Every structure is written in structure tokens, then in C-alpha cells.
Amino acid sequence: MTSGTAFAARAALSATVLALTGLFVSAGHAHAEPLPPDSDLVVSARAISMELGGTLKARLEAALKEGGPQAALGVCKTAAPEIAAQVSERFGGTVGRTALKVRNPKNAPDAFETDVLKRFVEEASAGADVTKLEHAEIFEADGVRTFRYMKAIPMAAAPCAVCHGQAVAPDLMQSIRDLYPEDQATGFSPGDIRGAFTILKPLP
Numbered sequence: 026m027t028s029g030t031a032f033a034a035r036a037a038l039s040a041t042v043l044a045l046t047g048l049f050v051s052a053g054h055a056h057a058e059p060l061p062p063d064s065d066l067v068v069s070a071r072a073i074s075m076e077l078g079g080t081l082k083a084r085l086e087a088a089l090k091e092g093g094p095q096a097a098l099g100v101c102k103t104a105a106p107e108i109a110a111q112v113s114e115r116f117g118g119t120v121g122r123t124a125l126k127v128r129n130p131k132n133a134p135d136a137f138e139t140d141v142l143k144r145f146v147e148e149a150s151a152g153a154d155v156t157k158l159e160h161a162e163i164f165e166a167d168g169v170r171t172f173r174y175m176k177a178i179p180m181a182a183a184p185c186a187v188c189h190g191q192a193v194a195p196d197l198m199q200s201i202r203d204l205y206p207e208d209q210a211t212g213f214s215p216g217d218i219r220g221a222f223t224i225l226k227p228l229p
């Protein structure tokens with residue numbers, strides 16, 4: 026990546042932070058304070074997101090190799106929430122995944138996550154590097170402080186397209202619909218934003 030692109034991505038990110046902060050400052054007793062990308066909380070949130078992503082990807086790739094997409098689907102259904110729960114416990118907060126179009130309705134975004142996801146999509150279409158898009162803030166409402174962090178998850182050709190791409194095999198699509206009747210998470214192309222890691226951590 027050139028430094029020009031890095032600068033553009035950073036500028037886009039600051040714009041995101043500012044716009045979202047504006048939203049919350051005006052919301053009664055609530056207040057959001059953006060965090061710099063090199064603060065300890067943000068660095069650890071970024072690391073735990075990458076760890077969750079890396080662990081899931083390794084499990085998926087192993088399952089795909091061993092039993093093919095049908096078997097991997099089952100692994101994903103049980104392993105994804107399990108791995109997220111383990112990582113959450115270690116982080117002392119809630120670490121999960123969300124998206125504007127979800128497969129599992131349990132991963133559906135709340136209003137805040139929807140705003141950030143939409144902003145990520147705008148930044149990406151304006152040329153920002155999807156692998157760098159993140160949002161971090163300390164949100165305070167009625168004296169309770171919470172760290173909130175999101176990091177975009179880019180869609181990749183392998184291994185993601187098998188189950189989220191434009192041409193999911195018909196028999197696999199049927200199994201997906203059986204497990205997730207409300208599935209919305211197909212039709213993505215490499216480079217799209219598939220979703221985001223999302224973290225909440227209560228602060229003392």
C-alpha cells in the first residue's frame with residue numbers, strides 16, 4: 026500500500042469517528058469519545074479480532090479439506106459461537122461478528138453497529154482499504170462506560186466464496202437454507218465487506 030492510500034484510509038477513518046461521535050453527543054445522557062488507533066484498548070481489540078478471524082478461518086479450511094463444504098457448514102454452525110465465546114471470556118468483554126446481511130439472525134447488528142457498518146461500506150466505495158477499516162470509542166451513558174470496537178471483515182475468494190459467494194452450489198444452498206431459513210449472506214464478491222468483528226467491553 027502506498028502512503029497516499031494509507032493517508033486516505035486514515036482520513037476516512039477519522040471522518041467516520043467524527044460523524045459517529047456527533048450522533049452520540051446529541052443523544053441525551055449519552056456521550057462517545059473516539060479512541061486513537063494506537064491506544065492500548067484498540068491495539069488489543071484489533072489483535073483479538075484478528076485472532077478470532079484467524080482461528081475461524083483455520084477451522085473452516087481444515088473442515089473443508091477433510092469433509093467438503095457440507096461438513097464445513099456444520100463445523101461453522103457450532104464452532105463459530107464456541108470460539109467467539111472462548112475469545113470473549115479471555116478479552117473480558119463480548120467479541121462477535123455481525124453484518125448488514127446476516128446468515129444467523131443472532132448476529133444481526135444493533136442500531137450502532139448498523140451505522141458503523143454502513144459507514145464502512147461508504148468508505149470502501151470511496152476507495153478506503155477494507156482491511157484497515159475500524160471504529161473505536163468509549164461510550165458513556167448514565168455514568169456507565171463501555172469500550173466499543175468494530176473492524177471490517179473483507180470477503181475473500183477462498184475459502185469464503187464457497188458459502189457466501191455469487192455461485193453457491195445448489196445442494197449446499199439447500200443445506201444452508203435448512204440450517205438458516207432467513208439466510209441473507211450470499212452474493213458477495215472478493216473485496217466486498219462481508220461484515221465486521223464487533224466488541225463491547227465494560228470499563229471500570
Ligand code: HEC
Nearest residue numbers: 097098101105122123124127128129132184185188210220
Ligand atoms: C463452509 C461454509 C462457510 C465458509 C467457507 C465461510 N462461512 Fe461465514 N458463515 C457460515 C455460517 C454457517 C455462518 C453462521 C455462523 C453462526 O451460526 O454464527 C457464517 C457466518 C459468518 C459471519 C457472521 C455474520 C452472519 O452472517 O451471521 C461472517 C462475518 C462470515 N461468516 C464471514 C466469512 C468469511 C470472511 C469467510 C471466509 C474467510 C467465511 N465466512 C467462510 C458458513 C461459512
